Amino acid sequence: MLRVTVDEGAEGQRLDNFLIRLLKGVPKTHVYRVIRSGEVRVNKGRAAADTRLALGDEVRVPPVRVAERGAESTPVPAREFPPVYEDEHLLAVDKPAGVAVHGGSGVSFGVIEQLRRARPQAKFLELVHRLDKETSGLLLIAKKRSALTALQDQLRERETGKTYAALVVGAWPASRKVIDVPLHKFLTDEGERRVRAVEPGHEQAKRSITLVKVARRYAEFTLLDVTIKTGRTHQIRVHLAHEGHPIAGDAKYGDFALNRQLARGASKFERMFLHARRLRFRHPASGEILELEAPLPAECEAFLATLVT
Incomplete structure (x- = not known):
């Protein structure tokens, strides 16, 4: 014992x-x-x-x-990620697409495990929130327990502003600015976590609110600024797909034929076009309002440059 x-x-x-x-x-x-x-x-x-x-x-x-020696997970490599802001209380990094934020569900390690390995002297490093593996952009890590609880309280009370850049298929109607559709999380027969939009009143669903603003129009796509008022699993992906405009490259809820076409095209765009580009919150110690920004990744900018307006 x-x-x-x-x-x-x-x-x-x-x-x-x-x-x-x-x-x-x-x-x-x-x-x-x-x-x-x-x-x-x-x-x-x-x-x-x-x-x-x-x-x-x-x-x-x-x-x-504990798991047998031979069944041990892959050794965690030390890795730093592009810092956007750092002080003694918190660290904000620009997470690349394709990297999980933590290990689990078939993933040996993620951002937090790699950071801990890269910073063995750090007494405390914990994720403040999460991003999907396929999503790039701003990720907050607390360096003190007090910072973690203060920042998570802000997230819980919806006192933070999180804005994402999302490229969706088709012409998004400018009048569609608020999506207030409940979401239900479930497991597929294969044990995979999924989310679906359901009717109001569904007993296991949670109210989910997404604000949408058109940033730029292209011939076959629309670039959106998306702000979430609730932080549900896969919220943006499911809400946008539910409206008939899935995110380009989304392998779970997207247009699979189009995704294959994009991956094979001249641009070879092989990721989901969802990027956490802005984060606004109160500093956990000073109370100062911080507004952090992460520019669109190079592969997203390059893909936009190939599109016809």
Whole structure:
């Protein structure tokens, strides 16, 4: 039986995230199974996955078998990402498309694991929010527990402004500025996470609001500025596809025939055209309003240059 006392580095962390980091090599599904079974105790009592740990809490963990040596995940390479802003409280990076923000669900490692390996002296590095693997752009990482909780509170209270650049298929109607359509998260028969738009009143759906503004029109596409008022999984991708204008290159919810055509064309555009380009929030320590921007990636700019206006 393992007994661990919560220190400043883990204070305020969710129990599931604490155990996932503590039990490296143990599948997440097994971690959640152990929590649900009641075998994990916090101060001798049962605790849920979303229990927030306090300084000095004692976490009792039952014996858990770690994955066999041969089945170990790929070693995590040290990697820094293009910084947009950094101080002693937080780091904002420009995440490339095709890189997951964290390991799990068949991915050995992501941005956060690579940053931790690149900065072994850092006592605390945690994701403030997430971006889809296929999405590029601004990603916030907290360097202190206090910064993490303050920034996540802002996100929860919808006090931040997140704007994305999205290139969609077809002519987006200028009058369509607000999408207020509930979203329902589900698993496919293959166990893949998916999201669908549903009618209001669906018992398992969550209200989801997306604001859309036309940035530029092309003959066959429209470049949009998209701001989300709720942060649901795949929200922008599903909302835009639901309106009949999927994002160019979206392999999950897009126009698959068009995606193949784009990948084989002269431009060889092989990614999803969704980029987190602007992020506005209050600094967790000073309270100053920060507005960060990440320019469109070179491959997106190059693709736009091939389009007819």
